[in-house]
Amino acid sequence: MTMIRFEDVSVRYEGTARPTVDHVDLAVPEGELVLVVGSSGVGKSTLLGTVSGLVPHFTGGTLRGRVTVAGRDTRTHKPRELADVVGTVGQDPLAHFVTDTVEDELAYGMESLGLAPDVMRRRVEETLDLLGLADLRDRPITTLSGGQQQRVAIGSVLTPHPKVLVLDEPTSALDPAAAEEVLAVLQRLVHDLGTTVLMAEHRLERVVQYADQVLLLPSPGAAPVLGDPAELMAVSPVYPPVVALGRLAGLTPLPLTVRDARRKAAGLRERLDGVTPPERGAAPAAPEERDAAPAGRWWRRGRKEPAHQGAAATGARVQGLAVRRGRVEALRRVDLSVAPGETIALMGRNGAGKSTLLSTLVGLLPPTAGTVRVGGAAPHRTAPRELIRRVGLVPQEPRDLLYADTVAAECAAADHDAEAPAGSCRDLVAELLPGIADDTHPRDLSEGQRLALALAIVLTARPPLLLLDEPTRGLDYAAKARLVTILRGLAAEGHAIVLATHDVELAAELAHRVVILADGEVVADGPTAEVVVSSPAFAPQVTKVLAPQRWLTVAQVRDALEDLDG
Known part of the structure; x- marks a missing residue:
């Protein structure tokens, strides 16, 4: 019927x-x-x-x-x-x-x-x-x-x-x-x-x-x-990592599940046996390596350096943090440090305290106990005009940042507020998600398009500390790949990045470290490969298919096969 x-x-x-x-x-x-x-x-x-x-x-x-x-x-x-x-x-x-x-x-x-x-x-x-x-x-x-x-x-x-x-x-x-x-x-x-x-x-x-x-x-x-x-x-x-891995390895018919891929990937595991995946540890690149690292196109194109460029070395430190939200103890005894050039993925079940931690770093919530410092200043006691030069937040609801009637007006306001050359924000929107018309009202955008616009608005100011709450919600794989490229470029310049995300594939692609929260406490903090490989809940698909080998992404496997075929 x-x-x-x-x-x-x-x-x-x-x-x-x-x-x-x-x-x-x-x-x-x-x-x-x-x-x-x-x-x-x-x-x-x-x-x-x-x-x-x-x-x-x-x-x-x-x-x-x-x-x-x-x-x-x-x-x-x-x-x-x-x-x-x-x-x-x-x-x-x-x-x-x-x-x-x-x-x-x-x-x-x-x-x-x-x-x-x-x-x-x-x-x-x-x-x-x-x-x-x-x-x-x-x-x-x-x-x-x-x-x-x-x-x-x-x-x-x-x-x-x-x-x-x-x-x-x-x-x-x-x-x-x-x-x-x-x-x-x-x-x-x-x-x-x-x-x-x-x-x-x-x-x-x-x-x-x-x-x-x-x-x-x-x-x-x-x-x-x-x-x-x-x-x-x-x-x-658009297709998931398990399908990408199947395409790369020539598996037929294409596997749609990790179980099916594991059964068909025995030959691939044999080819990769003895090959060590590149490690992406917690320590960011040294300053001289960051200077030599390739950056994305948009922030290098005819742009004057903002007045707060020297703050690009700003990190953050949280010690003994506790936060109460009404009757709920959202965070307790949280210690966390974020170094310049480091990308950290905050993970954990819904309600674990990830968004609350980001809110304290951007000054929206005061600590109930403990200390929060961003570039040496307490965010909740810092004037907004000064704070925006230190930290930027892309919230879960991108519409919270959108006020104008058109995409062009939103971008023009972002350029003005960030003292950036005209067109900087608009170029970034095009980089993240091509095809959005200037005269489109933000309410007429899809969720993914609204997120791309909100990301562009915050990234235009190039904040030394960038906070993103579920940044891939509504983004397809191509848009996510473009976002990863942009964030890697920012990290290479020395910007500190903290992502609150349930997207295990994003964490595998981007994060130096993974911090897992549970009931408001940090229960794991370490290099991405160590934390996600040992966690059935947070392991990416490639890790599950190729275990016990420690591969995280299809790109790692592709590079290794190209070297082997050399």
Whole structure:
């Protein structure tokens, strides 16, 4: 039975030169998990929005063709008239909430549909247990971490038991363990209840192995292709590390899981036996090596050095730090040092204290006990105009930094504030994510595009200490690779970088050190290879496939094979 049908569907927004999605003609069967794959800005969110009715009823634009869900035409049925059939979670969970506490949010959708109180109570309890939210049931939603909010948003659409779930980046803010729990729940819904799941996700390493089919959007406006996951991963412009490793080693058919790749990679492990992967230890390069290191293009192109260039040697030191947020002891007994030129990945489960630690480093939260120093100054006691010359933060919610009506206006303001040459910010946006038009309103950008803009605004000032909270959320693999290149260039110049991330692949590519937080305390701190190789939860896919050898990335393996073939 067909659950979702697209009949020659195109969507075009006012002021755009071409349709965002075009000539979509396909059917999604009942009880399948379909993964929507494509680069940032290719139209994945728009395609999902046509199923929930948000496009065009909420977003505007012109929808041509016909989308039906369980026989209902989404052009003639508004989102509230589809609520009993379609449950939707967008990229921004905060925009999803209508109540104050976790338990009330889980019950709200069922109340709107008029379900009996005993049914509501049972389903709330089931969902609390399914998503690991039982301990948070009475918590105000505003006090939760980004990942916890994501789980609440997913839970709120599960409780009404819809026939179709539409999920846009559902695991982007979740730690690896929480992501596995959510995906296991989705699998159970698909297999046991026949729920149809349509999901877009950039972190394909987490989800592609669960997909019954992949819906590939090759490029903006190009007709999507629906088919077998392994076949489409062989031609997709975006693919996870396990697929990249399979392509590199010539494995056929392409493996989609670590288990399958391990079985097929015995020959690759034999070729690499005795080859030592390059170590990227905690100590950054010496100043003379940094001076000689290649840098990215954007910060070298005709740019005057800012007045605070001498502060590029600024690091940070945290000693005995404790922070309370209301009744919650978010951090306790935290010691951390960040040297100039060093990149540190902060990792740990949702709610471990990663964002809180970044907030103290940028002066948004004062310490309850202990000390925080950035370049010798206490951030919470430093004037904002002086602090911005020492440290910059890209928050989890990029919209917090966006105030202007167009991308061009945002970039012009960033250039002015940073005393940078005109065009510096705009050049960086183009470097991170090409194709964003100057006159685009920030609210019309995808989550990944908004993040690229926020990153560009902060990076334009070239802060000596750069803090990034989930910097790859919403970014495809190509955009992530460009971000890695830019951050490596900054580190080579002596900038200190701290990333709070659940992206184990990013940590493997970029970090000198990994610091793992648990319940507000540091439980591991060491060189990336030592920490992630010994951790099943935080090990990247290449490490799992090639264990016990200590490889971290596909690039390391590619370089080694080229040397062997020499």
